[in-house]
Amino acid sequence: MPVRTAVIGVGIMGNVHLDQLAKIPEIVVEAVVDPSEETGKKTVEKHRVPKWFPDTGVMLAEVRPEYVVVASPMPYHAADAIAAFDAGAHVLIEKPLCTSMEEAEAIRAAALRAGRLFTMGFQMRQFSANRTLRQHVEEGRMGTIYHSRVWGGHVMNYPWGRYFHRKSVSLGGVVANTTVHPLDALLWIIGSPEPVAISASSFCKLVRMPDPPINFSGTIDEVSVEDFAHAHVRFADGSSMSIEGNWLMHATDRIMGFEIHGTLATAQSVAPQWQPEHGKEVETVDLEKDIAWHEGTRQEHEEFIRAIRGEGTPMVTFHQALTVQKILCGLYESAAQDREIRL
């Protein structure tokens, strides 16, 4: 029997999920939720989904889905996910997870209470180069990881959607919404070290630009998030990480990526390769060509469905999701308070 599924929030990302879910024979989408009647009706017609609901609670009570994809705006993630767990569903939540560490803990408690599985929409974990790098690290082939760098942004472009520029509905700007992808992948690859402190600074350059040559669909007066941020993270094992996000960059050759420094090797995600022998002639190893971004979404569903059927474990653990959330919340707190924050 296919897994009976519902998607909450059917804007741009909800539609990406619906496109990919339709390619998986083990899944049948039975309902979507969106408060916008126009969006809901358009979506059920386009994706041939039986039912649209304007309200999550009503959908859960009536449809009782086994699997729920939460792709609503970030402030609703926690309430939607907790309601779905309480109704007995397994849940995938889009990034960023939620508004605070308290909400993150409440999501975890609801999943444990219900005995249901959790994962997140972090497609970069599906990239074959990232999986190979993770294996190298796990096998000790990079030695001890002592530092890593991650960066992610856009070339003069705020993301689409009407909320990414408003802190109240998006947690933050470039780091919470764009850099979060390579940040999660990097933390996962290096074995999820425990962050203990973070020091960050952030800027909002857009509001100071009189006529910005930028792709932006919001209202400048509403902009309340950073379009550039930098942070230094210290981990319990003594290693460190540098995080940089920039939506208003001009360089086109370093949009998103990371670098890992180990005692035996250095790995770069941009042109994935690694250098195996410390002190000898450098040998570079090119990793497998990678999958498309949306294919990662399909694969994350396939992997989660296998876990739901008891044939594996979910891709993202609560510990990993909460580590990313802790770093994001700490970064914004540090930048706002102009000091290092203990995590």
Ligand SMILES: NC(=O)c1ccc[n+]([C@@H]2O[C@H](COP(=O)([O-])OP(=O)(O)OC[C@H]3O[C@@H](n4cnc5c(N)ncnc54)[C@H](O)[C@@H]3O)[C@@H](O)[C@H]2O)c1
């Ligand atoms: N993993 C990725 O690559 C990726 C990419 C883009 C967005 N996202 C994430 O997906 C989520 C949605 O982003 P988007 O770009 O699709 O936004 P969007 O603005 O395109 O769509 C959001 C939809 O949610 C609906 N909505 C509003 N309030 C709701 C509620 N209370 N319950 C249910 N639906 C509600 C809106 O009407 C809209 O149709 C965000 O968390 C975002 O960060 C992830």
